[in-house]
Amino acid sequence: MDYAVISDxxxxxxxxxxxxxxxxxxxIKKERTFFCGDAVGYGPNPNECVELLRExxxxxxxxxxxxxxxxxxxxxxxxxxxxxxxxWTEEVLTPENRLTLESFFLVKRLKKENxxxxxxxxxxxxxxxxxxxxxxxxxxxxxxxxRLCFIGHSHLPFIMERVPSGELVVHKEGVELGSPHRYIVxxxxxxxxxxxxxxxxxxxxxxxxxxxxxVPYDIDGVQRKxxxxxxxxxxxxxxxxxx
Numbered sequence: 001m002d003y004a005v006i007s008d009x010x011x012x013x014x015x016x017x018x019x020x021x022x023x024x025x026x027x028i029k030k031e032r033t034f035f036c037g038d039a040v041g042y043g044p045n046p047n048e049c050v051e052l053l054r055e056x057x058x059x060x061x062x063x064x065x066x067x068x069x070x071x072x073x074x075x076x077x078x079x080x081x082x083x084x085x086x087x088w089t090e091e092v093l094t095p096e097n098r099l100t101l102e103s104f105f106l107v108k109r110l111k112k113e114n115x116x117x118x119x120x121x122x123x124x125x126x127x128x129x130x131x132x133x134x135x136x137x138x139x140x141x142x143x144x145x146x147r148l149c150f151i152g153h154s155h156l157p158f159i160m161e162r163v164p165s166g167e168l169v170v171h172k173e174g175v176e177l178g179s180p181h182r183y184i185v186x187x188x189x190x191x192x193x194x195x196x197x198x199x200x201x202x203x204x205x206x207x208x209x210x211x212x213x214x215v216p217y218d219i220d221g222v223q224r225k226x227x228x229x230x231x232x233x234x235x236x237x238x239x240x241x242x243x
Contacts, residue, residue, distance in 0.1 A: 001206055001207075002028055002204050003113065005117070006203075007035065007186075007190065007202070008153070009035075009038065010038055010039075010191035011039070011044060011191065012217075013048045013049055014219075016049055016191065018217035026204075030055070031058050034058060034150070037119030038153070039053050041063075041086055042082070042231070043192075043235075046069075046093050047092065059117060061104060064119065065082070068086045069086055069093060107122070110146075115147070116149040119152055128153065130153060131151055132154055134168045141162055148185060149184045151186050159172075159175050161175060162184075163181055173212055188203070192238070197214060198219060198239060201213065219240055
């Protein structure tokens with residue numbers, strides 16, 4: 001039975017719809033779909049994306065942009081383009097969808113699936129640390145007990161495997177799950193990939209395997225809507241480059 005982990009939608013409705021259509025083709029319903037944070041920020045459709053995530057994901061994790069819009073995270077540490085998008089989002093987000101963002105978990109443990117979900121890192125999740133290196137992973141494996149930890153935040157998909165000897169191995173596309181091996185998986189970004197591949201990215205997993213999946217979507221359409229909304233040009237241009 002497959003599960004999906006999606007992350008970093010960033011108000012990109014076209015990308016989210018494309019990924020959800022892919023989940024539909026695979027028969028993955030709400031009960032087996034988990035979201036790892038940043039529903040809003042950067043993109044032009046925050047309300048529609050929050051509403052779709054509420055309908056289609058069983059677990060909703062908060063990201064730093066979600067907390068930024070809510071005033072729970074100081075946005076002064078965001079770059080100027082990100083701050084501009086957050087302020088724009090604050091103006092258009094409906095009260096109902098703001099309440100939905102407020103209901104998002106900071107972390108979530110799923111006992112049945114043996115999964116830990118967080119946006120940035122298991123260590124100090126409210127600080128929004130980036131987990132990027134093997135050194136980062138070595139530290140963070142001590143902050144969860146589950147077999148699988150799924151994260152987002154950096155928009156860089158990867159699978160870090162810790163084998164019984166303690167060695168860490170990095171996988172870029174997928175891996176067969178071993179026992180008692182443990183894993184930290186960055187599900188990548190649906191709405192703003194940054195690894196040079198502009199297609200939406202998410203993670204699939206079951207008891208035997210984790211896989212990173214790519215889905216094309218209408219980038220031009222999103223860019224036109226961002227331009228019409230007056231969102232910063234660098235945020236618009238980077239979608240096509242995937243950086």
